[in-house]
Amino acid sequence: MEFFKAIYLLPLTYIIFQLCKMVLQWRDQCCYMIDYQCYKATEDRKLNTELCANIILRNKNLGLEEYKFLLQTIVSSGIGEETYAPRNVVSGGEQCPTLPDALSEMDDTIYNTLDELFARTEISPSSIDILVVNVSLLAVVPSLTARIVNRYKMKENVKAFNLSGMGCSASLVAIDLVKNLFKCHDNAFAVVVSTESMGPNWYCGRERSMMLSNCLFRSGGCSMLLTNNRSLTYRAILKMNCMVRTHLGADNEAYECCIQMEDDLGYLGFRLSKGLTKAAAKVFTMNLRVLLPKVLPLWELLRYTINKLSNRCDGQNKVRGAGAAGLGLNLKTGVEHFCIHPGGKAVIDGVGKSLGLSEDDLEPARMALHRFGNTSAGGLWYVLGYMEAKKRLKKGDRVLMISFGAGFKCNNCVWEVMRDLDEKGVWKDCIESYPPKPQLVNPFMEKYGWINDESLSFIRLD
Known part of the structure; x- marks a missing residue:
């Protein structure tokens, strides 16, 4: 009986929540x-x-x-x-x-x-x-x-x-x-x-x-x-729909995974430790737990709740189905585009895997990384610019921006597209050649790919 009560009460609770949120949003200033x-x-x-x-x-x-x-x-x-x-x-x-x-x-x-x-x-x-x-x-x-x-x-x-x-x-x-x-x-x-x-x-x-x-x-x-x-x-x-900021600075391992420091010889630099992957996964999951209820439709939240309750009733601990960071939710039901910080190939691959995204979803981030590299805080906007230059952004579409930063923190937000966008911007001179066919060309691999061949490890660099 408790299971059926939960099914009946969930839609009513959600409707009340949405009405309250709409009132608060109306009172709040838009961005x-x-x-x-x-x-x-x-x-x-x-x-x-x-x-x-x-x-x-x-x-x-x-x-x-x-x-x-x-x-x-x-x-x-x-x-x-x-x-x-x-x-x-x-x-x-x-x-x-x-x-x-x-x-x-x-x-x-x-x-x-x-x-x-x-x-x-x-x-x-x-x-x-x-x-x-x-x-x-x-x-x-x-x-x-x-x-x-x-x-x-x-x-x-x-x-x-x-x-x-x-x-x-x-x-x-x-x-x-x-x-x-x-x-x-x-x-x-x-x-x-x-x-x-x-x-x-x-x-x-x-x-x-x-x-x-x-x-x-x-x-x-x-x-x-x-x-x-x-x-x-x-x-x-x-138009900004919502933003969620999550900070793990209280965790020493997360705090130290991206840090500016001097090495033993006194050279100043930026250290990226092995704990970065763990910190990113943890803070990303925490952020999504707050963000997803704000952007996903009622029927997707209801499906997730029913699956979760069913699994508990069956004595199963694992949530079935692909979803966001292991949460069992499908982000594509509430977001059309994913603007991922082009921090590196590993970052893009990791986010794509955790969210169950396709190569088409990851293409803008991969192309921005290939063309402009990791431009730090400005990187998200090169990814958005690629989407715009490719005429992907249509009125009413929602764009999820995903970013990570030293501290360690994860800041994600959802924008709503107000009109069809097609400006080429900084991609004007090269957008027609992206993505390269049949696959992304790596000029460094062509010239220095031999460096990965263990049988050639005896070679000395002049």
Whole structure:
């Protein structure tokens, strides 16, 4: 009888919950995205196969095994030949970075994207009420937000925030900050700038767990314009439906799995430990347990509940069927697109497996990684840009953004597409060639694939 009571009460409880949520959402301020602009560096900063190998080989702190490790990592990284590096790295100055190098890198990314954003939206910088900049690895005085306020002569009462140390998911942290500020600022405009300082943080030591960042991270960034003005709904491209942030900083193992530190030789770098996979899986599952009831339809939640109760009645502990992170739920019943942070091939594969996604679902993240690499907090927007350039985003579609960051944290959100999107943006010059047919071409494998052959391990690198 308890089983049947649960079946009857669940729909009623869900309806009451949805009505309460609708009332609260109506009282709450909305968050619309008017436009976004990703950064694309100049051709002289491209990291082709030969240049990547040269950068590795000119590090005199490395031995044969370290050279081999780095080449093996690049070969299997899923990154192509057209990603971008900071100028000081391309020119050979990674071992002695200067503050002017760092500021030049930031100015190039930030001003390029903001100039284009203001021009496209025809919104004056003087109209901006909230400004949030997130750059994890660079803190300067005056702040980067102050440099922007000075450059664009923004008004004196602009609310400026400079976020640091938030890692690859900082973009969603910044947007969540804006969303909450909208609650006490009516009809406001907000700009979020997400990028990363790569030049001064190129690792020149020999610790393998710290060399990984050189193989994966590349130059990039994005600027976004948001508003809570309902009268501008017709101009919006996306509407924020919900966001869930989960932080495992209280767990020592999770806290230390992504951390900036010095190695034994005094070289500063970013260490990625073996505990990263475990921390990511744990925080991802915790996040989804909160997020999924907000986005999935009633019938999917009902199906899951019935299956779970049936399994208990049968004395089974395992939940049947494919689902999200082992929860037994099908996300595709509530989300049409999956915007996964292109942190690396392992990240994309892991998320895809845990959510039961197809290769078509993973294609945008894989292509963004191949074309632009891991651009840290800006990476999500290159993935979204790919979806838009491929004309996948239609009015009413929902996009789940999934991001992980140092701390360790997982920040996920769902956007609703407000109109059909087809801008090509930074993908304009190459979208027709993606995805490569018949399969993703790996130029590093073609030239350095022999590095994985154990029978050739006696070969010495000159």
